[in-house]
């Protein structure tokens with residue numbers, strides 16, 4: 688006989704847990720649909736500028752906030768990946784665009800980065816060489832280009848194609864959130880038609896043209912906290928792709944290099960991006976399984 692004075696032991700069934708999952712899924716889906724209803728208002732507020740709706744400065748801040756507040760068992764890779772798909776799809780919903788990627792250094796890592804950061808709704812077009820990517824972006828209404836940050840050496844100074852007021856510019860560096868063993872961690876640069884108000888100015892990028900290599904050049908660039916990302920011969924001269932803190936102006940490189948005896952140097956802006964952000968996966972509360 689059952690003793691009614693004993694506390695009843697509630698055992699959860701699989702059906703109970705599935706009910707809970709269904710409730711959570713309904714709520715998440717409802718919130719996503721609500722987010723989707725903001726699109727028309729976003730378009731109205733931002734205005735039909737005809738170009739990309741991509742706002743990398745805002746996205747860098749959103750991704751930092753997301754991973755910084757994340758806690759618990761759900762892997763941070765999953766959370767970041769879900770939000771990348773949400774935000775890049777919302778960008779696409781405002782103004783359709785394609786992503787042009789340079790596969791000359793290998794397709795797999797580029798495609799992983801493209802799909803992780805831009806999802807599957809955004810069309811992916813592979814090109815061979817940075818020049819072809821920049822040309823595709825220049826000839827489009829608001830498409831994005833994706834290039835390896837280390838560059839395509841065989842193609843020379845591809846960044847020289849970004850010089851000039853109307854030429855495409857670097858507007859972002861991905862991943863927004865860096866960490867060891869990032870699932871799509873290949874450092875890439877995103878190129879778009881000039882988007883002055885949208886690109887973060889934390890890091891400025893310049894094409895420096897030197898008459899020829901000079902041993903004093905690295906120290907002069909370093910004196911302005913500049914970092915040489917790539918070098919290549921260009922039109923009988925030498926072109927350097929240099930990253931520097933956003934407050935460093937082109938004229939400062941010209942002056943510093945002249946003072947160092949490098950000769951007559953041209954420094955031309957080729958874009959900017961948000962400061963690199965490293966997630967501390969050692970901190971408690973972040974589950975990053977592969978690190």
Ligand SMILES: O=C(O)C(=O)C[C@]1(C(=O)O)C=C[C@@H](O)C=C1
Nearest residue numbers: 740741742743745746774777778
């Ligand atoms: O904030 C904006 O400007 C938006 O268009 C919204 C949104 C988002 O979905 O959160 C989408 C695209 C931008 O790149 C940044 C963010």
